[in-house]
Amino acid sequence: MxxxxxxxxxxxxxxxxxxxxxxxxxxxxxxxxxxxxxxxxxxxxxxxxxxxxxxxxxxxxxxxxxxxxxxxxxxxxxxxxxxxxxxxxxxxxxxxxxxxxxxxxxxxxxxxxxLNETGFKDTYPRKVLTSLPSAYLKIQEGCDNRCTYCTVPDIRGPLRSRPSEDIVEEFRYLLGQGFKEINVIGQDITSFGRDSGSGLKELLRLLLDVQGDYFLRLLYLHPRGIDDELIDIVGHENHIVPYLDIPIQHSEDRILHLMGRGYTRDDLESLLKSIKNRVPDITLRTTLIVGFPGESDEEFSGLCDFIKTWEFDMLGAFTYSREEGTPASGLRGHVRKPVKQARYDEIMSIQKDVSKRRLKRLEGRTAQVIIEGQDRPYMVGRLLTQAPDIDGIAFVKGSCAIGEIREGKIVKTLDYDVIVEVQ
Known part of the structure; x- marks a missing residue:
């Protein structure tokens, strides 16, 4: 076949x-x-x-x-x-x-x-379909967070962490195949090991014990699972990209409570302050939901102010989607579609200005860039601090080849993208 x-x-x-x-x-x-x-x-x-x-x-x-x-x-x-x-x-x-x-x-x-109810968590061995030098490393399946808007626990089941030794074996395999940018993924990787007596920090130490030329990136971290020790590991280990993807979803207390997120605006501000104090040059990404049931004009305004104040390098937003069977679908005060769209447009307009300003500070700096393709007259790729598929791109000048990770100078920045010159 x-x-x-x-x-x-x-x-x-x-x-x-x-x-x-x-x-x-x-x-x-x-x-x-x-x-x-x-x-x-x-x-x-x-x-x-x-x-x-x-x-x-x-x-x-x-x-x-x-x-x-x-x-x-x-x-x-x-x-x-x-x-x-x-x-x-x-x-x-x-x-x-x-x-x-x-x-x-x-x-x-x-x-x-x-169809059966046993679920599925093992993903190795596998035939990697992404191109060098980037691959994904999935460490857990399912989720126990039970956010009120989310269908994932019903679709993928409860948290099931993979055995650490299996993850390390797969990690070694990926390195042996020539992959150098390894993106650690799961529904919420900060929950890794809660069902087995282990934890994400312990797993990272096992991975970092492996010798080689590689970079780890951590994707999908719930704010409640991040502490100072994890921040320090991300910020000070040379093999880990100083990048955190932290989906906050909202900033206002009442909406966060209705979402079932388990934290407050004060908690978020305390976390972000700690991150930026401990790792000043860290790259932060987040995700938001606008138009959640009952979201008032004042609460949306509070969210806008939060984004302006804390300036995430990258931000993705969704308009709330009413999903059958979720607790949020039964809430009162569902926001009309045109209002949700207007709020989405406003958030993304704010983020465009933030992104442009955040990138501007990088002009003249050297950075590592991953070469992924060609769009004449440029080669095209990403800064190491840009995650695949979800962040901006880098237009690359100079002699280089697809699959390389090169050091170059950021000569110009755009709204979301950069131009890099390599020697």
Whole structure:
């Protein structure tokens, strides 16, 4: 069988697609664009993501009879909507829930619906589908935070941490394959080990004991899980990128309480003050939700002031999505769509000014840049302090090759991007 995989959604999904690809190749199948089987690994954490997944399935299935292709659907859409999908999407030959990934080579020729409640956390061995020098390292699955707007615990289940020795083994494998930028991921990596008596800091020390030329980046850290010791590890270990991705979601106490986030504005300000005092040049990224049920004009204004005051280097925002089955969907005071959109536009306008100002201070400095492609007359990549796919990009002048990590001078900054000159 020749197969291709379309991986939708987050890097955690991508890692699972890589695991599926490895299982199938080990069984003798071939990963190829010229294929007789299309595997679509879906996302469904909000309605827009589920809609994109369904549209992708229908697009791939439109000419399946002409091409003689089988359509296989995996991932979060299957977990969230379950048997309803078989009736909704008769074009699909096989639905495989995440608990069946370890058996995917056995199921791939079957037709039907396979789902169980055991979940899935192991992602190694896998066939890495990202290009050198960057790869993802998934350390845990599921989430126990239970934020009121979020479907992830229902889709992916409770927290399940991978054994530290398995993570270190996979880390060594990635380094052996030539990957140098390793992005540590999970639903909330600060929760790693709470179910097994370990912890993120202990895991980082094990990874840092491994000799080699590499950089670790920590993605998706819940504010409650960050303490001074973790900040110091990130800020002072040469193998860790001084970068923290901390989704705060909001700044105002009443909204944070309704969201079930477990902290206050004072807590956030204390955390951010500690981070910036201990690691002055750290790069900070966050994520916000605007238009949460009951969000008043005054509370949105408070959020805007918070963003202006604390100046995150990178910021992503979402308009609140009312997801069936979540506690927040039953709250009163749902904000009208035009108001949510206006608030989103205002937040992003504020962040554009913040980003431009934050980047401006980098002009004339030297920085490490990852070369990822070409867009004549420039090579294109990222500063090491820009995460893949979610942050800005670097336009690179000078002689360099795709896959290199080079040192260069930042000669110009834009709203979100930079121009770097390498020798």
């Amino acid at each position: 020749n197969f291709k995989i379309i991986s939708l959604g987050c890097p955690k999904n991508l890692v699972e697609s890589e695991y599926i690809a490895c299982r199938l190749e080990q069984a003798g199948h071939v990963l190829s664009d010229a294929c007789d089987t299309v595997i679509i690994n879906t996302c469904a954490f909000i309605a827009d993501a589920a809609r994109e997944s369904i549209e992708t399935i229908l697009q791939e299935a439109a000419d399946k009879d002409e091409k003689g292709q089988r359509i296989v659907v995996t991932g979060c859409l299957v977990e969230r909507y379950r048997e309803k999908l078989a009736e909704l999407l008769p074009e699909v030959d096989l639905f495989a829930g995440r608990g069946f990934y370890p058996e995917i080579e056995r199921l791939i020729s079957k037709t039907g619906f396979f």
